[in-house]
Amino acid sequence: MRNDLGFRLATGFFGVLLMAIVVAIGLELVRQSWQSITTFGFGFWTSAPWDPVAGKFGALPFIWGTLYSSVMALLLATPVALGIAVFVSELCPARLRAPLSFLTELLAAIPSIVYGLWGIFVLVPLVRRFEVAFPDALRGLPMFSGPPLGVGMLAAALILAIMVVPFTSSVAREVLKAVPRAQREGALALGATRFEAISAALYYGRTGIVGAIMLGFGRALGETMAVTMVIGNNPQVHASLFAPQYTMAAVIANEFTEASSALYLQALVEIGLVLFVITLIVNSLSRLLIWAMARSSQPAVVPQPASAAAAA
Amino acid sequence: MLRRKVTSALFTAFCIGSVALALVPLAMILFFVVSQGVQALNLEFFVGRPRPVGETGGGMGNAIVGTLLLTGLGSAFALPVGILSGVYMSEYAGTRLASAIRFAADTLNGVPSIVVGVFVYGVAVLPFKQFSALAGGLALGIMMIPIVARTTEELLLLVPSTMREGALALGATRARAVFTVVLPAAAPGIVTGVVLALARIAGETAPLLFTAFNNRFFSTRLTQPVASLTVQVFTYAISPFEDWHRQAWAGALVLVTIVLVCSLLARLATARLEGMTRG
Numbered sequence: 229m230r231n232d233l234g235f236r237l238a239t240g241f242f243g244v245l246l247m248a249i250v251v252a253i254g255l256e257l258v259r260q261s262w263q264s265i266t267t268f269g270f271g272f273w274t275s276a277p278w279d280p281v282a283g284k285f286g287a288l289p290f291i292w293g294t295l296y297s298s299v300m301a302l303l304l305a306t307p308v309a310l311g312i313a314v315f316v317s318e319l320c321p322a323r324l325r326a327p328l329s330f331l332t333e334l335l336a337a338i339p340s341i342v343y344g345l346w347g348i349f350v351l352v353p354l355v356r357r358f359e360v361a362f363p364d365a366l367r368g369l370p371m372f373s374g375p376p377l378g379v380g381m382l383a384a385a386l387i388l389a390i391m392v393v394p395f396t397s398s399v400a401r402e403v404l405k406a407v408p409r410a411q412r413e414g415a416l417a418l419g420a421t422r423f424e425a426i427s428a429a430l431y432y433g434r435t436g437i438v439g440a441i442m443l444g445f446g447r448a449l450g451e452t453m454a455v456t457m458v459i460g461n462n463p464q465v466h467a468s469l470f471a472p473q474y475t476m477a478a479v480i481a482n483e484f485t486e487a488s489s490a491l492y493l494q495a496l497v498e499i500g501l502v503l504f505v506i507t508l509i510v511n512s513l514s515r516l517l518i519w520a521m522a523r524s525s526q527p528a529v530v531p532q533p534a535s536a537a538a539a540a
Numbered sequence: 541m542l543r544r545k546v547t548s549a550l551f552t553a554f555c556i557g558s559v560a561l562a563l564v565p566l567a568m569i570l571f572f573v574v575s576q577g578v579q580a581l582n583l584e585f586f587v588g589r590p591r592p593v594g595e596t597g598g599g600m601g602n603a604i605v606g607t608l609l610l611t612g613l614g615s616a617f618a619l620p621v622g623i624l625s626g627v628y629m630s631e632y633a634g635t636r637l638a639s640a641i642r643f644a645a646d647t648l649n650g651v652p653s654i655v656v657g658v659f660v661y662g663v664a665v666l667p668f669k670q671f672s673a674l675a676g677g678l679a680l681g682i683m684m685i686p687i688v689a690r691t692t693e694e695l696l697l698l699v700p701s702t703m704r705e706g707a708l709a710l711g712a713t714r715a716r717a718v719f720t721v722v723l724p725a726a727a728p729g730i731v732t733g734v735v736l737a738l739a740r741i742a743g744e745t746a747p748l749l750f751t752a753f754n755n756r757f758f759s760t761r762l763t764q765p766v767a768s769l770t771v772q773v774f775t776y777a778i779s780p781f782e783d784w785h786r787q788a789w790a791g792a793l794v795l796v797t798i799v800l801v802c803s804l805l806a807r808l809a810t811a812r813l814e815g816m817t818r819g
C-alpha cells in the first residue's frame with residue numbers, strides 16, 4: 229500500500245493526458261474556425277458554390293462527396309467483407325485461416341498513399357475503360373451521365389471499398405466468434421443447411437455486424453490521400469458516378485497550405501471540425517453496438533447448464 | 541430441400557468469391573508496386589536528394605532520413621503516454637477513469653488523420669509560424685498513442701494474475717510488480733504492437749502535409765520542415781513528369797517493404813508467443 233497512490237497518480241496522469249488530447253482536438257478546431265462559424269452560420273453547410281477567390285464558401289459539395297463516396301464504398305464493401313468473415317471463421321479449413329487473415333490484414337496495413345498511387349496509374353485507367361465501354365442505353369440515367377474521365381466518384385468509391393473491406397471483415401469475424409457455438413449446432417441439429425445455420429449466427433450477432441459496418445463507414449469518411457488522388461477534386465454536387473467530385477478530407481489536404489486568407493483557412497478548419505464530429509458519432513455508435521453485442525452474448529458463452537447440474 | 545441445398549452451395553461459393561475478390565486488388569497493388577518500383581530503385585535513390593525539374597535521376601535519401609526522424613519523434617511522444625495509460629487501463633480495469641481512457645483511446649484512433657494534421661497545425665505550427673519536424677512528429681505521435689495504449693492494455697490483461705499476485709504477496713509495491721514482473725512478461729507482445737504501430741505511422745501522409753511539410757534537402761533540424769517518403773511520393777505522383785512517377789513507385793515499394801517486413805515480424809513473434817503459452 230506504500231507507494232501505490234503515487235503509481236496510480238503517475239499512470240493515471242498519462243491516461244488523462246490521452247483524454248485531454250481528444251478534448252483539445254475538439255476545442256482547437258472550434259477555436260480555429262470560430263470566425264468562419266460566426267460569419268457563415270449554418271448556411272455554410274447548405275450552400276453550394278465554393279469559390280475562395282470570389283470569397284464564396286459553401287461546403288455542401290464536400291459533405292455530399294464524402295457521404296456519396298462513403299455510402300457507395302459501403303454498399304460495395306459490406307457483402308464482400310461479410311463473405312470473407314464467414315469464410316474465414318466458419319467455412320475455411322483451419323490451415324488456411326492464419327494465412328488468409330494475414331492477407332486481409334495486409335490489405336489494411338498498406339499505406340493509403342500507396343493505394344492512391346495505384347489508383348492514379350492503374351485503377352483510374354481501368355475505370356475510364358469501363359466508362360467508355362458503358363452501354364449507351366444506361367447513360368441517360370443521372371447516375372451514369374457525363375464524359376468518361378476515369379477520375380471521379382466511381383474510382384473513389386472503388387478504392388474506398390477496397391480499403392474498408394479488411395476493417396469490416398475483421399470486426400465481423402470477432403462478432404461471429406462471439407456467437408455461441410450452440411446457436412449454429414442447434415440450427416444444424418434441426419436440419420438446417422450450412423447457409424441457414426450461418427445466417428442464424430449472423431442474425432444472432434446482428435448488432436455487432438451493424439457495428440462492424442459502421443466502423444468501416446467511419447474509416448471511409450475520414451480517408452484522405454487515396455480519395456484525393458482519384459476523385460477529381462471538383463467541388464460540385466453531382467449525382468453521376470462518373471463525375472469528378474470532392475470530399476471534406478480531400479479539400480483540406482489540397483487547399484490548406486494554399487489558403488490565402490484567414491477566412492479561407494477558417495472555413496477549411498470548420499470542415500475539419502465537422503468531419504471530426506461526424507466520425508466521432510459514427511465510431512462511438514459502432515463501438516456501442518459491438519460492445520452491446522459482446523455483452524449480450526456473454527452469459528450464453530458460460531456453460532451454465534453443466535455447472536448447474538454439478539451443483540445439483 | 542434441393543432449393544435449400546442449392547442456396548447453401550451458392551452461399552459458400554459467394555464467400556469463396558469474396559475472398560478471391562479481395563485478394564485481386566492486393567495482388568495487383570503488390571505486383572505494380574514491385575514491378576514499377578524496382579525500375580527506379582538504385583543506389584542514388586537511397587542516398588540522393590530530389591533534382592530540379594528537367595534533370596533526371598535524384599533520389600529520396602532525404603525523405604528516408606526524414607521518415608526515420610519523424611517516426612522516431614512520434615514514438616518519443618507516443619510511447620510514454622501510450623504505455624503508461626495502457627498500464628492504468630489494465631491495472632485499474634473496471635474503474636470509471638479506466639473506461640473513460642479506453643473510450644478516449646478508441647475515439648482518438650478513429651479521428652481522421654487529416655484532422656490530426658489540422659489540430660497540430662493549430663497548436664504547433666501557427667504559434668511559431670514555422671512548419672517543423674517537431675510538429676510532424678507530434679502529429680504522428682498522436683496517431684500512434686491509441687494503438688500503443690490499447691495494445692499494452694490488452695497484453696497486460698493476458699498476463700496471468702497469479703504473477704502479479706505473487707509479486708504483491710512477496711511485498712512488492714504495485715509499481716514494482718508492474719515494472720519488474722508484469723510488463724516484462726508482456727514485453728514481447730507490446731514490442732510487436734509497437735512495431736506494427738510504427739509501420740502504420742511511417743505510412744501516414746495526411747497529418748504531415750501541413751506540419752512537417754516537405755524539404756528538398758537533407759535535414760535533421762527539429763525546428764525546420766522535413767521531407768518524408770509519403771509526402772514525397774504524393775508530390776511526385778501528382779506531378780506531370782515521367783521520371784518523378786518512377787521515383788514515386790520506388791518510394792511506394794520502400795513503404796510497402798517496411799509494412800510487409802514489420803507485419804511478417806509481428807506475425808512470427810505472435811506465433812512464437814502463442815506457441816510458448818500453449819506449450
